[in-house]
Amino acid sequence: MSTSPPSGAGGGVPPARKDVDVADTPQPEADANWWRGAVIYQVYPRSFADSNGDGTGDLAGVRSRLPYLAELGVNALWFNPWYPSPMADGGYDVADYRDIDPMFGTLAEAEKLISEALALGIRTIIDIVPNHVSAAHPWFREALAAGPGSPARERFWFRPGRGEHGELPPNNWPSQFGGPAWTRTTNTDGTPGDWFLNLFDSEQPDLNWNHPDVRAEHEDVLRFWFDRGAGGVRIDSAAMVTKDPLLPDLTDDPAAPHPYVDRDDLHDIYRSWRRIADSYPGARILVGEVWMPDAERFARYLRPDEMHTAFNFDFLSCPWEPERLRISIDTTLAAHEPVGAPATWVLCNHDVTRTVTRYGREDTGFDFATKAFGIPTDLAKGTRRARAAALLTLALPGSVYLYQGEELGLPEVEDIPVERLQDPMYLRGGGSDPGRDGCRVPIPWSGTTPPFGFSPAGAAEPWLPQPADWAARTAELQSGDPDSMLALYRSAIGSRAAEPGLGDGPFTWLDTPATVLAFRRTPGFVCAVNLGPDPVALPPHTAVLLASGPLTAEQTLPQDTAVWLRS
Structure with missing residues (x-):
């Protein structure tokens, strides 16, 4: 909760509409360093907003919600694949990189979306999947x-x-x-x-990056989207693209080079991509999906002539434990420091159990190998922790990725009927793995019954079913509640933009008990998070700027609560 009414809390959710008026707003191209401290909102198009009533989200739906995203205060949108696809893997089986799948709209619609978002100061990052294409390609x-x-x-x-x-x-x-x-x-x-x-689904044949056609095609695709105003690309499975041409068996020898993960020949590919990105005005960025436990190897992807940033999976999968979080933060910042790249922070995405559910479990980390049905969850505890984690991530140095629905505190949907599940992780795993559909359920915008404003009245049922109790979590309802998750995010993102020391910049830990994470970003700003069972005294300060929950009567910081302070 905020100690004063959060900025934007009463703004509400603008009604969905067919078009967004584009004023002569100055374009943000001049800020070449926008990506170093940006708040980037991940849009899973199929589940964001449905404009035509077919039960599937589309680009017209996103365009109608641009005012909501502008009020939230985000700097860019990252779209999961929107290309023509048989949807064997949620669009990551791409059949044509130069068009839009008809379920989402048209190429002209995408061009309008990029332009209209940019007029609101919001850039667009598209998804590129270089490891494979669709079997329909x-x-x-x-x-x-x-x-x-x-x-x-x-x-x-x-x-x-x-x-x-x-x-x-x-x-x-x-x-x-x-x-x-x-x-x-x-x-x-x-x-x-x-x-x-096919390292993924059988409908996703791997490309041979030793072939000149493959390299030339992807370079042309980059230019195609940069020519249409895209502000960057997110590179899927970026460390798995090239293979040892001898295709040797995997071995248990830790000294043996991996035949298809983190091969040295990857870096020439990303250097060529960086040259293309740098040839366009403004900063057109490359963001890598790089799962890499070796910090030194990870940093190689972020050298000044390669990618701009890469996702921080160590922090995403880290449990809600003070020492583990401290180590993850230190390790992340240390890995980025030698190459001068900003860190990224993310709590959830379209592949990961939603934050309020994960943080409400006994095991609060994330590992694909341990995903299972029926794990007990305390959603009240998970929500408190997710609120505190929001302030923690938004105060750390670097950029932040926010997955759609996290700002509403949505939980993982774990009771989707088996016959409605579509994720190949569930289908190919023989039902042992619940898959990722539970974090991909369509967003509740308004109203008291499904589809909660996701689709217009009289529409087909959403492609994944929404829980009835999401009536208490709609964007419309939360917009009128100053203590809601949405109000917290709006206030925090607005304060982050107003604080000159937040985003990219210096960071210093404060001396605190082991159960408390507290750090200074500037001489005037401190963030503190209490992960221990007992309330603790606040660090020295002159004012409380924002808190994730109420302080105690003695003005101490309770368990699973974060606070931003003027010091």
Whole structure:
């Protein structure tokens, strides 16, 4: 809660409308360092806002909610893939990088969205998936039709199988979604054919980045979207793109180089991409999805001639424990310091259990290997911690990513009927893994019954069902409540923009008890978070700027509460 009415708390949710008026607003292109301290909002288009009533979110729906995003105060929007796709993996199986899937709209609609958002001071970051394409992509269709040994197949990884009759995969690599990372083809005469590599779903054949066509195609795609005003690209599975051409088996030898993760030849690719980004006015940024436990190897992707930033998965997966969080923050900042890159902070995304649910569990960390059905959750505790974590992340140096619905305190939806689940993690895992659909349920905007303003009246049921109790979590309802999660985020993001020392910049820990994280960002700003069971005294200060929950009667900081102070 705020010690005074939060800025924007009473602004409400502007009604959805077909168009957004674009005034002659100065374009933000001149700020070449905008990305170093930006608040970036992740939009999962299928679940954000449905304008035409088909139960699926679309770009017109996003355009109608741009005033809401501007009032929230974000600097950029990152869109999960919006391209034509069979949707075998939520759009990460791309069939055409130069168009928009009809379920989301048209290319003209995307161009309007980029332009209208920019007029409100909000840049657009698009998703690029360089590791693979869809099995429906023209290149892969050509490769299948051309047959074994054809030049068209050289853009992918086709290989004969092992075993007497080629019945075994070419090597022992596993798919990220379970099972082998190889799928066998069928020849035109009906006999079993070669195998192709798919590190993800069988509908996502891996590209061969040793082929010049693959490199040239992706460079052209970057230019295509930068020409249309995109402010940057997020690079999916950025450390898995190139492969050892010998395709050796994975081994248990820790000294052996990995055949497809973090290979040195990746860096030439991203250097070429950086040269393209730097050739455009303003800062067009490259953001990497890089899961990398080795801090020195991680930092290589952020050298001045490669990516601008990369996602911080160590912090995202870190449990709500003071020492672990302190180590994660220190490790992150130390990894970025030698290359001069800003850190990024994120609590949740479209692949991860939502924050209020995760923080309400006994195990508050995140690991795909331990995801399961039926884990007990204390949502009240998780919400308190999520509120405190919001102030913690927004006060740390660098940029912050906010996944849609986090500002509403949405929990993971864990009772989706099995027949409605669509995630290949669930489908390929034989039902043992609940998958990621629970964090992808459509946003509740208004009203007391589903679809809660996500779709217009009389629309088809949303593609994933919304819980009935989300009536208490709609953006409309929270806009009128100064103590809501939405009011907290609006106030915190607004204060962050107004505080000259927040965003990118210096950081100093304060001497506190082990259960407290407290740090100074400037001589006039302190953030403190109490993760211990007992209330603690506030650090020396002249005023309380913002708190994630009420202080005690003695003006001490309770458990699972964060506070911003003027010092």
